[in-house]
Amino acid sequence: MVRLYFEDVNVGCEIPKLVKKPTITQLVRWAGATQDPARIHYDKDRSQEVKLPGPIVHGLLKCQWLIQMLTLWIGDDGDVKKVSCNYRGMDLPGDNIRCTGRVSKKYVEDGQGCLECELWLGNEREERTVVGVGTVVLPRKSDGQSE
């Protein structure tokens, strides 16, 4: 993996996209892995009862995909510091989901090279069903040298 340094990245840089196509099986796995029993994510009848178009993808799973996009981008030498997500719309099993991000701020804080990124996720019907912000720290080329 190519090591990504703070100096390599500027405001406006795009984060490599991450694509997902969830299945009901994946949602059941997620429900199990997070001990979330809410039936609206895997039970058609229950979803219709509460007026949803069908089982919907968990918000937290979508947030986790945005985190995955960040960690894939920054690699094992970078750190994710913060991620927030607002859920604006629904994503359904079978949707082609695209996770996207772009660097919006670059700054140094406590000697650490920080990048704030706009994040969003959407499907073929709606461009942004999740809108978020993520902050990551990347190693600096000057790290380990005396300043």
Add this chain to the structure above:
Amino acid sequence: MDKDKKKEIINELKKKIGLILEPMIYEVGRGEIRRFIEAVEDDNRLYFDEEYARKTRYGGIVAPPGFFGLPLGEVPGIGIHLDMGILLAPFSKNLPGWVDIMESAVNGSTEFEFFKPVRPGDVLLTYYRVIDIKEKEGKLGQMVIFTFEQTFKDKINCLVGILRTTLITY
């Protein structure tokens, strides 16, 4: 659920705003991390391959940011979304009502802050707090927005992470 019953339950929770409950204490399992990354479909070897992870700056397997283990209550089959109900159960005659409200809640937002990596075998303490409860008129009628906070600490009392969640019910 009828409106009066729902109102009663929500008022009960409103009295608990700001209250920090006794922490839940649990150990993070390697298998739990494995099931989590399988569900996400995240194949970063740092999360499951000990030999690979040893050569990184972590020196061993860590959980992906976003995973803090499973701080479950003692009520089998009832999980994270319902924790607040379980934790309040000792004060509440309304647990079944809680389950009903939380079960059809949708997630409004998530906010994570990460301070320390989570490793298999870590013993974590989760502190829960109700931050806010707002009632609003929305497009779909009356809605209630709950804001919860979970603070995760390790055995030496260092902050590991924070998760703030809003859940919306109609």
